[in-house]
Amino acid sequence: MASRYRLGFDVGGTFTDFMLVDQETGTTFLNKCLTTPDDPSRGVMDGLLPLLDRAGVGGDDVDIAIHATTLITNALIERKGARTALLTTQGFRDVLEMGTEVRYDIYDLFLQKPELLVPRSRRYEVTERLDKDGKVLTALDEDGVRAVAQQLREDGAQALAIVFLHAFRNAAHELRAAEIIAEELPDLTVSISSAVAPEIREYERMSTTTANAYVQPITRAYIDTIQRRLREMGYPRNLYLMISSGGIAGGQTAKDFPIRMLESGPTAGVLAGIHYGRQMGIGSLVTFDMGGTTAKIALVKNYEAAKSNVFEVGRVARFKKGSGLPVKVPMVELIEIGAGGGSIAHVDQLGLLKVGPLSAGADPGPACYGRGGSLPTVTDANLVLGYYDPNFFLGGAMSLDVEAARKALETQLGGVLGLSAEQCARGIYEVVTQNMLAATKVHIAERGEDPRKFFLFAFGGAGPAHAYELARLLHMRGVIVPAGAGATSAAGLVTAAVSFDYARSLLGRLDRLPWEEVRRVFDAMAEEGLQVLEGAGVARDAPGVVVKHQMDLRHKGQGHEVTVTVPADVIADGQIDRIAEIFYATHREKYGHAHENLPLELVTCRTTVGAAAPEIPMKRLPEATETADVAQKGTRPAYFGELGRFVETPVYDRYALRPGMLLRGPAIVEERECTVVAGPSAGLRIDAFGNLFIDLDEAPIAESKEARNVETERA
């Protein structure tokens, strides 16, 4: 038997999730075990060996192993990276500390900025200077670099970032400085800005390159360990890692650019959404991953995740834009909202009920966990509202204490507000929904999109309990809760393809740029990408290999750029008018207008090179021969805001639901890792793959014969 299995494993903060899929049949095997933070590779082996056993598969049967990890994000947040130094152009070492000079909160006199990754005493300068076109104004002082090497040695630095002004136009000085450092200090890891983030704006480039340097030593050691343990288990091939832009990359690329692995687990969740969407023929999704502490939202349009070229790590004021370290890497754009099952409710100074961003986390957790938590959380509210079964939490592995939840609501909130526990619970549900609604709306607006065109793809422990209400208030097309919502990220991993994104800034008016240079920049990026593919065993002319070119353009004088995709032949032939047409059309579509009389300015060239996504069949389930009644476990009273009261609500077993079954809201569907809550205007159906759809407009279902049957049977 050929190696036909794909393996994905996602090391998260609490759990490590595994998925093994047979790429010929689509048969999947899942596992979940506790993460072992002291040595994550131990947890990986703990979960992997039994999984392979269960599937009757040896290490050698695995065609590709793909990994996502929180290691990079955590090392940055917890400041557990290497002792890092910076070498920059004479006169500019403080740029890292001065940043953008903006206060992220305009009314907070006590606002704090994030702690720097490189303190001033380890920021070195050397004489050298390029001009805006990359021409040398002052030669690199090589002796100066050697002197810095000496200081680095004395200081015990473990990693170095080299960032020179305008190096994105000419890498020669950075490369030469790195070479000298390597001669002097062969064991020091060095990151150079022209390789890590060759984009204009020195502060962001410096912040990105220092962050890369900061996590490089631990990432190298970590990847080597995981690779070694996989080898010991019999897997002879290369380990692949999920990167932030939604592709996967080989171990060496990941070691060179560890910063590209930020948020790899959540990114895999978005990819899963795209994969499921393909099977269902739905290309426009908002993925919604709500866990214990946060909710994460991403936009998918035409089967492609919306991307962003900048991200912030470790915000000091939770969830406040501008309070973290900026990192310029291509990322699947995820917005993080301080809303999760553990988010704590409180009464603010105006006497208003607020929820989050503080979270009770997993320990002590919500009051209903009975682990000593006494503060009311979203989970406590959901329990009191009848959404969760106290005896079937995590499939019954844990029981919840309704009385403790009620008591927390009454004592912490009810007394102050003069409201009952139920009223407080309703308030918490409404407020946390509003928090997510506001953030999602603004995010969708930022992308110039309309929520009414999207489905909500809900997963995570708390996502399916809040998805109906969120989608209803956003007037979305419907909700999808995928089969196996508990291992969604691992599902995203096994469906990912080798892909990498490149960017080079090249500023100038489109009609005055030396076009040979534009062409050269794009060709170089494409070539680099194709070589990476070849390194991963994908021939450059293999079917499905895509080279996508993009330009960040703006009207001259405008502050913001718009990224547009430009066909390769248009670039090759220098068809400036065609590029302008594409830009104006995109600008009009997004913002309703474009100024065709103003010249255009190019800021950054971008190229993505990717292999075809693997075609993995999804296993079809047998069609139902009975109605959904056979899956009903019972009923319980649950509260629905649309009705303004508690109603006796049928509860269904997700695992007993079969394709073709139709349900009417209100309904509750329970599975091990989550509970789906659907309100009164919902119609629910199961598709051929076992995915659950919630239609928000009840009409289509009411019109169908089956739906009427369901209704009459229930009546």
Place this chain on the structure above:
Amino acid sequence: MMNVATSREFESITLWIQWSRLISIMDEVDVALVRTSFSTIVGETRDFAVVMLDKHARSIAQSQMSSPAFTCSLPSATRRMLEDFPSSSLKPGDVLITNDPWICHGHLPDFYIVVPIFHEDAVVGFIATAAHISDIGGRLDEFDARDVFEEGLRIPPSKLYDGGVANDQLFRVLEANIRYPAQVLGDVEAIVGAGRLGGLRLGDFINDYGRDGLDQAAEAILDRSEAAMRAAIAEMPYGTYYGETACDGYKVPTYIKVKIDVGPDGVVCDYHGSSPARSDASVNCVLNVTHAHSLYALKCSLVPDIPNNEGLFRPIRTIAEEGSIVHARFPAAVKTRSKTSYHLHNAIYDALGPALPGRVQAGSGSFWSVKCFGTDSDGTRFAVHVLPNGGRGAIEGHDGQPTVAFPGNGTITPVEIIENWSPMVVLERSLRTDSGGAGEFRGGLGQSIRLTTLDRAVRLTIRPDKIRFPAPGLGGGQPGAPGELLLDDAPMALEPFELLPGQVVSLNLPGGGGFGNPADRDRDLVSADVAAGLVSPEASRTLYRHDLPLSKTGS
């Protein structure tokens, strides 16, 4: 329609749901404006505010990053515009505009644009935007105007659109009087478009809650906020507090004096005794702006967490002598009024130290304005506007941050962008050692910027601040280092000048003031500052009385 909640539930739950939704509408408007704006001053340096007003033109919500001072003057300016164009006379598609400094925000580049929002033919609210646009004609220099007529075009309250039809005459007048009409008109269009989007969203809100629902929410937001502000004021000991501060002015310094009465009826900031308005410089500040900056300082100290709205302003009054530097009379020159207004909080925090322990901030180093004009090698004109910041003042418990503005909040244009847009070369941007005012909590450091030009002359207009008078310390803290403006290492005049190839202009921006006695500073922090080169060994001995062994590397 949404469910009708009990009054208790409305009070504690529904009100916040509605309020948060109104704020999120304004965040959407903000995002739309940033994304569609043309000039960097709106798009990147965010010198604008978007506010939602109720049908009585009282502000009830704003975007979270709205520039604070504008938000205080938008409601009163809108009400003034409605005197000329009463609500009852407005129709859907109307848009109002003015930039009158005495109605708006004290100088001509600030455009106030108001989009009335209709529901079934009645005005239900307004989306009002204030934005600093790139040019308004008039003199290029900063200070020298003798009256407002020299400073550019003044637009009285006017209809920019009438029933959806553009007021062509007005657009043509604008176009004929400003230097970058494409940028300015692009921004104006973006503002109107964003305002209309806000109107659509407010319409959705009304569909869910009804017009009465909006009115009820507006009253509750205003009343609840007012009550919270009054409660915060009531925690201060009642009494009269005096403060003052000195401002560089232009050729002659000016002084701000404030007497703050804190009592059961609220707070009165009385600026009698401040310097008279200047007839030889544009540093004059209108009362609107004086009031706005007084409100801002008080909100930051008293109720920083409450979303901004006009209810918070109700208990606070500002009075001043007409014809003074803080209550300039028409037609005084007002272009550089921030040379006065940005110092008002220093006088207020100077006064309120005893009343608000732990919640007053030492003076901050100010932003400087650097404008660079010229013609590039290919014949195109360029204009680059850079706004570097000095250090922030310290507050009890925290050092001031380096190069962070207060009360302004602008971003610095990157060196690589400056060099791409102009022939200038930036030789240095670094923290200024010893510029942070000494104190138990040290002031933030200012920065040194050195500029030159490679192959062609550029015209520079620089507006520095705190050269004459440094940012004051508080609670026994020392002032920050004053700023310095040097041409080839010699002090220079403030008039616009040509920077010739080979010449170097140095901008040494002021540091923030310190808080508390420097001798009380944690010894480890002094050592760390010396090791990092933020404080010199000499200053650590003379100012902090700290005898350290000389640092090994000095870096």
